[in-house]
Amino acid sequence: MINGTSTSFKTLVSTLEQLPSIGRKSAMRLAYNLVIENRAVALNLSESIQDALSHVVLCRDCGGICEDEICSICSDTKRQNHEICIVAHPKDVITIEETKLFHGRYFIIESANSFRLNDLRRIINDYSIREIIFAYPPSATSDTLIIYIEDKLKDFNLFFTKIAQGIPFGVNLENVDQVSLFSAFRGRKQI
Numbered sequence: 001m002i003n004g005t006s007t008s009f010k011t012l013v014s015t016l017e018q019l020p021s022i023g024r025k026s027a028m029r030l031a032y033n034l035v036i037e038n039r040a041v042a043l044n045l046s047e048s049i050q051d052a053l054s055h056v057v058l059c060r061d062c063g064g065i066c067e068d069e070i071c072s073i074c075s076d077t078k079r080q081n082h083e084i085c086i087v088a089h090p091k092d093v094i095t096i097e098e099t100k101l102f103h104g105r106y107f108i109i110e111s112a113n114s115f116r117l118n119d120l121r122r123i124i125n126d127y128s129i130r131e132i133i134f135a136y137p138p139s140a141t142s143d144t145l146i147i148y149i150e151d152k153l154k155d156f157n158l159f160f161t162k163i164a165q166g167i168p169f170g171v172n173l174e175n176v177d178q179v180s181l182f183s184a185f186r187g188r189k190q191i
Contacts (some may be wrong), residue, residue: 124158150191
C-alpha cells in the first residue's frame with residue numbers, strides 16, 4: 001500500500017491499476033495528476049465516464065458502440081450494404097472507420113461462444129449481403145473462428161475475404177497504424 005497518503009488516493013490508484021496497460025507507477029502518476037495538478041480535468045473525466053455509463057450501449061444489429069438501439073452506421077442508408085466486415089471488438093469498428101476506406105456494414109464476433117448466428121443470418125438476408133470481410137488480427141485462433149463462421153454460413157452464396165496479412169501476428173487492430181490497416185484492406189484476399 002501507499003504509505004503517507006489518504007485512503008481515497010490509495011483507492012484511486014488501485015482502481016486505475018485495473019485498467020489495461022496501466023501499471024502501479026502509471027496509476028500513481030495519473031492519480032496525482034488528476035487529484036492535485038488537474039482537478040478540472042478530473043471533474044470533466046468523472047462526468048464523461050458517468051455520461052458514457054448512462055448512455056452507451058451496443059448496437060442491436062452489429063454489436064458496435066452507440067447511444068440508440070441501432071448505431072449510426074447500421075442506420076445509414078448510404079452505406080454499401082452488400083458487404084459486412086466482421087471484427088472481434090466494437091473498438092475495431094472505430095479503428096476501421098477512421099481509415100475512411102470501408103463503407104459497408106459491420107458485425108462483431110468475438111468468439112464462437114458469442115456468435116449471434118441468427119442476427120447475422122437476418123442481416124445477410126435483409127441487406128442482400130454478397131461479401132463477408134474478416135478483419136481479425138492474424139492468429140491461429142482467428143483462423144479457426146473464420147473457418148467456423150464460414151461453415152455456419154455455407155448455405156448462403158457468399159464471397160469470403162480477409163484483410164491482407166500486413167498486420168503483425170498477434171497485434172490488435174487498435175495498435176496498427178492507419179497506413180498498414182489501409183494496405184491490409186486494399187490487399188484483402190478470397191479465403
